[in-house]
Amino acid sequence: xxxxxxxxxxxxxxxxxxxxxxxxxxxxxxxxxxxxxxxxxxxxxxxxxxxxxxxxxxxxxxxxxxxxxxxxxxxxxxxxxxxxxxxxxxxxxxxxxxxxxxxxxxxxxxxxxxxxxxxxxxxxxxxxxxxxxxxxxxxxxxxxxxxxxxxxxxxxxxxxxxxxxxxxxxxxxxxxxxxxxxxxxxxxxxxxxxxxxxxxxxxxxxxxxxxxxxxxxxxxxxxxxxxxxxxxxxxxxxxxxxxxxxxxxxxxxxxxxxxxxxxxxxxxxxxxxxxxxxxxxxxxxxxxxxxxxxxxxxxxxxxxx
Amino acid sequence: xxxxxxxxxxxxxxxxxxxxxxxxxxxxxxxxxxxxxxxxxxxxxxxxxxxxxxxxxxxxxxxxxxxxxxxxxxxxxxxxxxxxxxxxxxxxxxxxxxxxxxxxxxxxxxxxxxxxxxxxxxxxxxxxxxxxxxxxxxxxxxxxxxxxxxxxxxxxxxxxxxxxxxxxxxxxxxxxxxxxxxxxxxxxxxxxxxxxxxxxxxxxxxxxxxxxxxxxxxxxxxxxxxxxxxxxxxxxxxxxxxxxxxxxxxxxxxxxxxxxxx
Numbered sequence: 246x247x248x249x250x251x252x253x254x255x256x257x258x259x260x261x262x263x264x265x266x267x268x269x270x271x272x273x274x275x276x277x278x279x280x281x282x283x284x285x286x287x288x289x290x291x292x293x294x295x296x297x298x299x300x301x302x303x304x305x306x307x308x309x310x311x312x313x314x315x316x317x318x319x320x321x322x323x324x325x326x327x328x329x330x331x332x333x334x335x336x337x338x339x340x341x342x343x344x345x346x347x348x349x350x351x352x353x354x355x356x357x358x359x360x361x362x363x364x365x366x367x368x369x370x371x372x373x374x375x376x377x378x379x380x381x382x383x384x385x386x387x388x389x390x391x392x393x394x395x396x397x398x399x400x401x402x403x404x405x406x407x408x409x410x411x412x413x414x415x416x417x418x419x420x421x422x423x424x425x426x427x428x429x430x431x432x433x434x435x436x437x438x439x440x441x442x443x444x445x446x447x448x449x450x451x452x453x454x455x456x457x458x459x460x461x462x463x464x465x466x467x468x469x470x471x472x473x474x475x476x477x478x479x480x481x482x483x484x485x486x487x488x489x490x491x492x493x494x495x496x497x498x499x500x501x502x503x504x505x506x507x508x509x510x511x512x513x514x515x516x517x518x519x520x521x522x523x524x525x526x527x528x529x530x531x532x533x534x535x536x537x538x539x540x541x542x543x544x545x546x547x548x549x550x
Numbered sequence: 551x552x553x554x555x556x557x558x559x560x561x562x563x564x565x566x567x568x569x570x571x572x573x574x575x576x577x578x579x580x581x582x583x584x585x586x587x588x589x590x591x592x593x594x595x596x597x598x599x600x601x602x603x604x605x606x607x608x609x610x611x612x613x614x615x616x617x618x619x620x621x622x623x624x625x626x627x628x629x630x631x632x633x634x635x636x637x638x639x640x641x642x643x644x645x646x647x648x649x650x651x652x653x654x655x656x657x658x659x660x661x662x663x664x665x666x667x668x669x670x671x672x673x674x675x676x677x678x679x680x681x682x683x684x685x686x687x688x689x690x691x692x693x694x695x696x697x698x699x700x701x702x703x704x705x706x707x708x709x710x711x712x713x714x715x716x717x718x719x720x721x722x723x724x725x726x727x728x729x730x731x732x733x734x735x736x737x738x739x740x741x742x743x744x745x746x747x748x749x750x751x752x753x754x755x756x757x758x759x760x761x762x763x764x765x766x767x768x769x770x771x772x773x774x775x776x777x778x779x780x781x782x783x784x785x786x787x788x789x790x791x792x793x794x795x796x797x798x799x800x801x802x803x804x805x806x807x808x809x810x811x812x
Contacts, residue, residue: 293810293811296656296660298656298659298810298811299810300808300810317662317663317664317665318662318663318664319662321660321661321662321663324660326656328653328656330653331653332652332653332654332656332657333657334558334562334654337561337562342657345554345557345558346657346661348552348554348557349554349555349658349661349662349663350661350662388657
């Protein structure tokens with residue numbers, strides 16, 4: 246069976262410095278794939294290409310093996326979509342939107358709709374213009390999920406949702422992929438992706454800079470190790486250790502970023518007779534900030550906080 | 551699909567459609583009810599004959615006080631097409647380009663349907679929106695028989711069909727321009743300007759000789775040039791108006807397939 250979403254050498258040009266350039270990734274069946282990047286990096290552009298709303302300048306998109314621009318009926322039947330900037334008809338209620346979409350999709354089984362309305366505590370009977378952003382977002386989520394699509398494409402799904410509902414949303418994602426369906430979600434927030442996604446792609450300035458599992462990222466993310474000495478030590482004492490970088494070294498306090506195994510570092514440090522040591526767990530924030538910064542190639546210097 | 555797209559647009563546009571139909575109905579009824587006060591006013595006809603070019607610019611040709619002349623001068627040669635075209639051009643520019651600018655077209659564009667089918671539905675909605683106002687006007691003029699306004703029933707139907715097709719033509723032009731450019735403002739302004747130009751060409755052609763050969767370029771000429779209220783709508787004119795709408799809407803379907811939507 247074809248992959249739920251396959252993007253190959255995808256390019257969309259809108260003129261200078263916009264659009265996306267040579268983006269490739271494959272989303273596997275049954276995973277939550279996080280698409281992370283700062284605002285304006287090309288997340289929504291990629292999503293519109295996946296849905297066939299945009300036509301690629303070069304490269305191609307396949308959703309379950311089909312081209313969304315030449316075969317929109319099959320692709321749209323399989324996909325539930327939440328736009329990044331959700332627009333609804335202001336005078337219509339959530340229920341009217343849902344009824345309309347159910348007709349348009351020929352969905353007759355509305356049990357999931359009712360269940361989601363209950364879980365998200367959505368207000369369906371007021372005109373959407375009277376609803377808060379969060380309450381409109383709930384309707385958008387229900388619109389994307391209620392017809393049980395095989396593939397969910399969600400652009401910034403939790404924007405405007407309070408933490409309790411974000412939790413409920415995470416559960417919904419887990420249930421969705423547990424039933425063999427697939428979720429592609431974009432976000433500019435690391436927390437959301439880290440919590441919900443199995444794999445993550447990072448896009449910056451229209452180019453993909455990384456695709457990996459969250460697990461592997463966590464393993465490769467730098468841990469911070471700090472030693473306290475009662476005598477001055479030199480940063481050069483730690484030179485030559487692989488995956489170790491001295492962040493600061495002042496007044497006998499030495500802070501290091503560690504991406505490799507901890508053993509060799511401990512052996513060197515032990516020889517220097519430290520009086521105290523603290524270690525902080527992997528920090529994905531630090532890793533992502535490296536990619537987010539304008540000068541992505543260089544590792545951060547000093548404490549970012 | 552069962553016309554889901556058309557039904558959504560019609561639901562959203564229900565207020566303007568009812569509003570325009572009521573407004574046109576009130577106006578048409580007033581014109582009809584005023585006829586007995588003017589039908590013997592020969593000075594009106596003298597005025598019309600004395601400055602025929604100026605009168606032509608307002609859509610007045612020939613007698614003002616005959617039943618057909620009165621209705622043409624006050625309804626069918628100017629006000630009715632104007633209002634209908636405002637309605638259809640408004641919808642035509644909103645239903646693709648305007649909805650895309652609002653971001654709301656993505657609801658429709660991600661349904662399991664083709665873009666050609668979306669245009670088909672929106673074409674249906676376009677005609678359906680002009681229909682109530684045309685029908686109300688038709689009924690008001692029928693009521694006019696009680697006010698000494700005798701016009702042939704068949705000719706009135708022909709004139710109403712001409713009004714509907716004329717309005718659909720310019721709505722279809724707006725829809726096409728919206729599907730080509732994605733810009734509601736451009737679709738609205740260019741098709742409004744085209745309607746104004748077409749109106750002037752058709753209404754002034756009888757009075758200004760150098761404009762005369764250009765009258766065939768104007769849908770107004772096909773709709774009104776033969777005075778359908780007096781002579782009936784020629785089948786060829788109806789076909790020309792209908793074919794124009796079909797051609798514009800087919801072009802819109804092709805254009806929408808190429809348009810990047812948001």
